Amino acid sequence: MPDFPNIILYAIPFFILAMLLELYVTAKHQFKSYETKDAFSSIAMGLGNVVLGFASKALVLLVFFWVYDNFRLFTIPVAWWSFLLLFFVDDFSYYWFHRVSHECRLFWASHVVHHSSEHYNLSTALRQTWSGGFYTFIFWLWLPILGFHPAMILLQMSISLLYQFWIHTEAIDKMPKWFEAVFNTPSHHRVHHGSNPIYLDRNHAGILIIWDRLFGTFQPELKHEKVSYGLVTNINTYNPIKIAFLEWTYLFKDAFSGSKTLKSRVYYLLKPPGWKHDGSGKSSDDLRNEWLEKNTKSE
Known part of the structure; x- marks a missing residue:
């Protein structure tokens, strides 16, 4: 050992x-x-x-x-x-x-x-x-x-x-260009923590940003889109116990309460955050696509 x-x-x-x-x-x-x-x-x-x-x-x-x-x-x-x-x-x-x-x-x-x-x-x-x-x-x-x-x-x-x-x-702000191209940086990770639709679920890197570039999840920090930190729906609490377990209670409630099919219950565990069995939810992909459509039209 x-x-x-x-x-x-x-x-x-x-x-x-x-x-x-x-x-x-x-x-x-x-x-x-x-x-x-x-x-x-x-x-x-x-x-x-x-x-x-x-x-x-x-x-x-x-x-x-x-x-x-x-x-x-x-x-x-x-x-x-x-x-x-x-x-x-x-x-x-x-x-x-x-x-x-x-x-x-x-x-x-x-x-x-x-x-x-x-x-x-x-x-x-x-x-x-x-x-x-x-x-x-x-x-x-x-x-x-x-x-x-x-x-x-x-x-x-x-x-x-x-x-x-x-x-x-x-x-x-930014590291040298060669560093930004290869490694995860404050700029890349600010994007990851953004709740802006264009920034959702981007830049999953640990040390090397090359994986995001390779697998299509890279998003640069945009000068005209200031990062808004937090969640799409913020939890508004400073209580560590709630911070640690609130989403678990929401997940169990969605998956195991109410009248749902077994398939829907399993999907609540496996599908992305935002998914709803009745089609009323929106995933990060849905929010990003809506943002891109709106901003592409405005340009």
């Missing part, structure tokens, strides 16, 4: 210092990116994620080791080249986990937490799920099958999470 440190815990002091620096910079330039109650809610969600992470990571390690010991095709050594390969396959896995988390309501129920803030700053990066860690790891199950050691996988997942911290800011 490779002895890798829990780098997320070591990074906590850096998170605090970075948020204080961002607060100073944004205040100096008169940005109103922080709201006290919202920031404390995000920090509370982050702390809850760390605490619950001890249990979820134990479960993930247990499953990964079972798969690794019984089903691996190769034994990939812990070496510099294997970490380089792991960097790409982990980021590929993250892209599809993130994309499905926006396109399937069962996964959206945990991921919506991260999008629930109407502000965009480094504290928003800490607004993490309390439930997702117990089941979203399935998108990485193919890695121990390939032969990557479970400890390597968890380390790379933590590295990816650390990278994504700094892109949650309005204090940085």
